Amino acid sequence: MTSTSSPVTTIVFDLGGVLIDWNPRYLYQKLIPDAAALDHFLSTITTPDWNEEQDAGRSLAEGTALLVAQHPEHRELIEHFYGRWPEMLGGPIPEAVEVLTELRASGRYRLYALTNWSAETFPVALAQFEFLHWFEGIVVSGTEKSRKPFPDFYQTLFTRYGIEPGQALFIDDNARNIHAARAAGMQTVHFQSGAQLRQELRERGLLAAPSV
Structure with missing residues (x-):
């Protein structure tokens, strides 16, 4: 886990294995x-x-x-x-989509996706999952002719959307991609489950704790 000293302004999601069960x-x-x-x-x-x-x-x-x-x-x-x-x-991963829903509702963060996905099959997912339209931008590997964990793929995200890596939190289920994101200067969460993601975001103060 990288340092969280910089304030997070942007949250970047992987898709398959995090929000979508493929x-x-x-x-x-x-x-x-x-x-x-x-x-x-x-x-x-x-x-x-x-x-x-x-x-x-x-x-x-x-x-x-x-x-x-x-x-x-x-x-x-x-x-x-x-x-x-x-x-x-297999459908959406419900608890992770709930986290995305709450982050979106908070209005506190810019939300993006960075995904390894064929440009030919991605439109199928885009038509099927409404929450994919919530992101300000999605960088798709098949379109860019590069992919995670290659550094240029992360740089495409930063450059295209004016993202400061140190103020961006990246969420991915693949440890290889997490290591590359850290090397690129991003803060990271290695996704294990929706519950684990929610807990880590709460601990970082990025997601509100439940009211009692």
């Missing part, structure tokens, strides 16, 4: 009933590293074609990754 298992558990086979497919075929290349700007068509060429025996399952991508959306 998980390929929601789709693939329908397609691969055997648990061991499911784990093997997600860890060795449609890996997080492969998906992150699409998040960083590679087209879904190109990413799919490359993987099919490597694993032609899994063509149909691979093509379902983006062909049935909306089925991976």
Whole structure:
């Protein structure tokens, strides 16, 4: 945890895993009933590293074609990754969205999002989740052709919206991205749950304690 000596004027949210429950298992558990086979497919075929290349700007068509060429025996399952991508959306993470709602209602902070997300699939989420329209700005990796944890991606956020890093608090569920945000000068909260986020923000004086 970084120093909180600077006053926080801006709060920046990650999206997937913080406000939105996204998980390929929601789709693939329908397609691969055997648990061991499911784990093997997600860890060795449609890996997080492969998906992150699409998040960083590679087209879904190109990413799919490359993987099919490597694993032609899994063509149909691979093509379902983006062909049935909306089925991976489990919905909002309620307690975290409640925290966002309270921060917005307070009027005390500028609210932004910094997300690793394909430019081709992000519009699906934007249409589905009203709270995504509450942010003053969202920096999407697929649009920028960069992603967390690369320093230039954070700098895009700072430059575009005139954000002073030391006065910004970044919330992400990925420790790698948290470390990069700290290196960029931001204050951070490593997200574990909505309840944990609420508690940390209260301890920092950023969110009001419940009335008694």
